[in-house]
Amino acid sequence: xxxxxxxxxxxxxxxxxxxxxxxxxxxxxxxxxxxxxxxxxxxxxxxxxxxxxxxxxxxxxxxxxxxxxxxxxxxxxxxxxxxxxxxxxxxxxxxxxxxxxxxxxxxxxxxxxxxxxxxxxxxxxxxxxxxxxxxxxxxxxxxxxxxxxxxxxxxxxxxxxxxxxxxxxxxxxxxxxxxxxxxxxxxxxxxxxxxxxxxxxxxxxxxxxxxxxxxxxxxxxxxxxxxxxxxxxxxxxxxxxxxxxxxxxxxxxxxxxxxxxxxxxxxxxxxxxxxxxxxxxxxxxxxxxxxxxxxxxxxxxxxxxxxxxxxxxxxxxxxxxxxxxxxxxxxxxxxxxxxxxxxxx
Amino acid sequence: xxxxxxxxxxxxxxxxxxxxxxxxxxxxxxxxxxxxxxxxxxxxxxxxxxxxxxxxxxxxxxxxxxxxxxxxxxxxxxxxxxxxxxxxxxxxxxxxxxxxxxxxxxxxxxxxxxxxxxxxxxxxxxxxxxxxxxxxxxxxxxxxxxxxxxxxxxxxxxxxxxxxxxxxxxxxxxxxxxxxxxxxxxxxxxxxxxxxxxxxxxxxxxxxxxxxxxxxxxxxxxxxxxxxxxxxxxxxxxxxxxxxxxxxxxxxxxxxxxxxxxxxxxxxxxxxxxxxxxxxxxxxxxxxxxxxxxxxxxxxxxxxxxxxxxxxxxxxxxxxxxxxxxxxxxxxxxxxxxxxxxxxx
DNA sequence: CGTTAGCACTCGACAATATGGAGTGCTAAC
DNA sequence: GTTAGCACTCCATATTGTCGAGTGCTAACG
Numbered sequence: 001x002x003x004x005x006x007x008x009x010x011x012x013x014x015x016x017x018x019x020x021x022x023x024x025x026x027x028x029x030x031x032x033x034x035x036x037x038x039x040x041x042x043x044x045x046x047x048x049x050x051x052x053x054x055x056x057x058x059x060x061x062x063x064x065x066x067x068x069x070x071x072x073x074x075x076x077x078x079x080x081x082x083x084x085x086x087x088x089x090x091x092x093x094x095x096x097x098x099x100x101x102x103x104x105x106x107x108x109x110x111x112x113x114x115x116x117x118x119x120x121x122x123x124x125x126x127x128x129x130x131x132x133x134x135x136x137x138x139x140x141x142x143x144x145x146x147x148x149x150x151x152x153x154x155x156x157x158x159x160x161x162x163x164x165x166x167x168x169x170x171x172x173x174x175x176x177x178x179x180x181x182x183x184x185x186x187x188x189x190x191x192x193x194x195x196x197x198x199x200x201x202x203x204x205x206x207x208x209x210x211x212x213x214x215x216x217x218x219x220x221x222x223x224x225x226x227x228x229x230x231x232x233x234x235x236x237x238x239x240x241x242x243x244x245x246x247x248x249x250x251x252x253x254x255x256x257x258x259x260x261x262x263x264x265x266x267x268x269x270x271x272x273x274x275x276x277x278x279x280x281x282x283x284x285x286x287x288x289x290x291x292x293x294x295x296x297x298x299x300x301x302x303x304x305x306x307x308x309x310x311x312x313x314x315x316x317x318x319x320x321x322x323x324x325x326x327x328x329x330x331x332x333x334x335x336x337x338x339x340x341x342x343x344x345x
Numbered sequence: 346x347x348x349x350x351x352x353x354x355x356x357x358x359x360x361x362x363x364x365x366x367x368x369x370x371x372x373x374x375x376x377x378x379x380x381x382x383x384x385x386x387x388x389x390x391x392x393x394x395x396x397x398x399x400x401x402x403x404x405x406x407x408x409x410x411x412x413x414x415x416x417x418x419x420x421x422x423x424x425x426x427x428x429x430x431x432x433x434x435x436x437x438x439x440x441x442x443x444x445x446x447x448x449x450x451x452x453x454x455x456x457x458x459x460x461x462x463x464x465x466x467x468x469x470x471x472x473x474x475x476x477x478x479x480x481x482x483x484x485x486x487x488x489x490x491x492x493x494x495x496x497x498x499x500x501x502x503x504x505x506x507x508x509x510x511x512x513x514x515x516x517x518x519x520x521x522x523x524x525x526x527x528x529x530x531x532x533x534x535x536x537x538x539x540x541x542x543x544x545x546x547x548x549x550x551x552x553x554x555x556x557x558x559x560x561x562x563x564x565x566x567x568x569x570x571x572x573x574x575x576x577x578x579x580x581x582x583x584x585x586x587x588x589x590x591x592x593x594x595x596x597x598x599x600x601x602x603x604x605x606x607x608x609x610x611x612x613x614x615x616x617x618x619x620x621x622x623x624x625x626x627x628x629x630x631x632x633x634x635x636x637x638x639x640x641x642x643x644x645x646x647x648x649x650x651x652x653x654x655x656x657x658x659x660x661x662x663x664x665x666x667x668x669x670x671x672x673x674x675x676x677x678x679x680x681x682x683x684x685x686x687x688x689x690x
Numbered sequence: 691c692g693t694t695a696g697c698a699c700t701c702g703a704c705a706a707t708a709t710g711g712a713g714t715g716c717t718a719a720c
Numbered sequence: 721g722t723t724a725g726c727a728c729t730c731c732a733t734a735t736t737g738t739c740g741a742g743t744g745c746t747a748a749c750g
Contacts, residue, residue, distance in 0.1 A: 026741095026742090028741065028742050028743085029742075029743080030741080030742075040693085040694095041693070041694050041695080042694090042742090043693075043694050043695070043696095043744095044692085044693055044694070046742085046743070046744075047692095047693085047744095049743095050743090050744080060742090060743080061702095062700080062701055062702070063699085063700045063701055063702095063742085063743065063744095064699080064700050064701045064702080064740095064741065064742045064743055065701075065702075065741080065742065065743090066741085066742065066743095104510060105496075105508060105509065105510050138488065139488050141486055141498070143483065143484050143500050143504075145503075145504045146688075149504075151450075151500065151504050151506070153486070153498055153500070153506060155488050155496065155498070158490075159488075159490045159494075159496050159510065161496070161498060161506065161508045163450060163506045164450065165449060165450050165504065238607070239603070239607065240600060240603045240604050240607055243596070243599075243600055243603070249596065251588070251594065251596070254588075255585060255588055258584070258585045258588070259585050262583070262584065262585055343491075371712095371713090373712065373713050373714085374713075374714080375712080375713075385722085385723095386722070386723050386724080387713090387723090388715095388722075388723050388724070388725095389721085389722055389723070391713085391714070391715075392715095392721095392722090394714095395714090395715080405713095405714085406731095407729085407730060407731070408713085408714065408715095408728085408729045408730055408731095409711095409712065409713045409714055409728080409729045409730045409731075410712080410713070410714085410730075410731075411712085411713065411714090
């Protein structure tokens with residue numbers, strides 16, 4: 001049964017999937033022969049289609065409708081049939097022009113990337129910001145906010161700024177804070193956050209009977225600052241775009257998806273998983289056990305900073321998606337963002 | 346024609362509006378007499394309803410349906426009929442419990458406020474963050490990112506952190522940056538941003554033939570930093586909540602609203618306008634000429650910081666909204682946020 | 691033996707039609 | 721001024737019929 005597909009079946013499967021991507025409607029045998037003249041009669045195509053259905057690549061919504069691809073069908077299409085179309089010059093330019101602005105903060109670059117992805121693909125753009133822990137320490141500042149509340153500002157090598165409020169009983173003058181700042185900046189500069197954590201722990205252990213109150217406090221503070229794992233920040237841009245797709249006339253489905261957007265954690269997980277890989281990756285809806293994004297696909301690519309892959313960006317849309325267009329868009333954007341980040345740091 | 350409404354008409358109008366808020370369906374004369382026994386027959390109520398329709402408070406979607414309130418009806422209801430129900434103790438506690446966490450950044454407090462607003466009201470929570478310009482300067486820091494790119498970090502009195510990248514041809518050592526920092530922190534501390542701007546301009550003019558290169562550079566930088574008006578940051582929480590409302594089964598309408606959410610500028614405008622007022626304000630949909638939020642209402646209240654009203658928060662939902670519940674929620678949240686911010690600073 | 695024409699059949703989409711119920715406005719009586 | 725009664729309107733819903741697209745099967749064909 002599950003033998004290889006011969007050339008003809010593959011051609012027909014490809015035709016059906018591409019027609020379906022275009023039209024969002026079940027594709028009949030007739031339509032296949034008409035739009036892609038391949039010297040076959042509808043009847044023959046029907047036979048092949050029946051086989052493809054048997055093998056699980058296609059699915060008929062009801063007896064007398066055409067066929068639509070199953071996820072297995074899409075998967076096969078993506079892995080074996082798809083030929084991506086390289087971007088034209090104007091397309092590349094259209095993407096590029098958004099990155100020429102000077103003096104951009106990283107956050108702005110990432111958000112802009114999301115917007116561009118969404119506006120060019122007509123789906124929803126996703127960008128997972130670099131993990132706090134994967135960045136390199138550059139500078140720390142303490143600002144006394146009020147009695148017992150101190151604002152910690154932390155700048156990474158690449159210019160990401162994080163801040164956090166910590167509380168303390170101790171009364172510290174601004175000048176004392178400055179001393180602490182100097183000490184920490186000297187000690188920690190150039191380390192990754194993971195290394196920073198380790199270093200702090202080590203210092204704290206080593207100097208158990210800490211003679212210097214300020215030093216002790218400084219270590220405590222930074223321990224508190226770097227202790228918690230930040231849940232990755234994710235930019236979701238153009239969420240409404242996706243609603244233009246006919247699959248989202250189903251309101252319930254739409255709500256599920258938007259709940260997932262609002263919660264973010266699911267997307268973070270998916271994007272995080274995709275970060276390890278090289279090149280463009282494609283998740284198909286329920287391959288990922290999350291019912292919220294049923295019927296959707298993610299096309300993602302990691303972008304690089306100083307320390308290899310630091311974040312992920314991509315597009316989410318219906319599984320019925322022109323992958324041959326979206327893939328190069330995502331790919332190119334990832335390269336572009338990588339370039340911008342690398343130049344910056 | 347447009348004479349005063351007598352007691353009876355007002356009672357009936359109130360009953361209709363409240364029933365409609367409950368049911369989201371046109372209210373008939375029968376229903377009014379049944380649910381609020383007021384010693385009148387349906388026929389009499391019908392007569393009154395006809396009058397109310399004539400006067401523009403009600404509207405019949407079609408010949409043989411009940412009546413629904415017009416915007417004029419809602420407006421009258423809100424201004425003259427509504428009695429808000431004070432929050433119960435448990436409700437207050439339910440709101441409060443989200444603000445007990447220590448060591449919160451302002452951004453977190455505001456976002457949390459939005460979430461609470463949305464989850465308690467079942468609509469969408471909105472919070473307009475304090476305007477950059479309305480905050481008080483506390484501290485500035487420069488961090489050299491790379492050749493010619495400098496990260497400026499600015500902390501307001503209340504602990505808001507903003508950052509920005511500026512570019513320069515000049516090569517500046519970190520030590521020089523520190524000098525600049527000291528100078529600016531000394532000069533500008535305690536001023537509002539508007540005052541900071543003025544001050545910088547003045548200094549620049551006064552010391553036209555600036556002897557000190559660094560000082561000049563410092564002023565230039567801060568001028569660049571504070572020059573641009575930041576578009577107010579707005580938190581939109583629980584946008585999906587609003588979709589549970591029956592008025593948003595209309596997909597087109599929903600899309601319009603979500604586009605407005607995505608764009609934010611419209612909301613910023615509305616919230617900004619509401620910031621001047623004291624107490625709870627209510628905008629009714631098309632009173633505001635923006636078709637995107639047609640059929641929606643905003644219930645807002647300004648919250649205060651050090652300098653009077655610094656931001657606005659509220660709820661957006663369908664005009665058919667239980668104002669008597671939502672108003673105290675918004676009111677109480679605004680007070681709470683104000684308290685948190687004032688304590689902090 | 692693979693391919694194709696022909697045909698009966700299935701099913702959804704859509705329009706036309708009927709039915710019921712909720713609610714109204716009007717009129718006449720109280 | 722209030723109310724019962726009644727004819728009327730209109731929507732919502734279900735029912736039915738029709739049309740077209742598409743299928744699977746079978747038999748014929750090269």
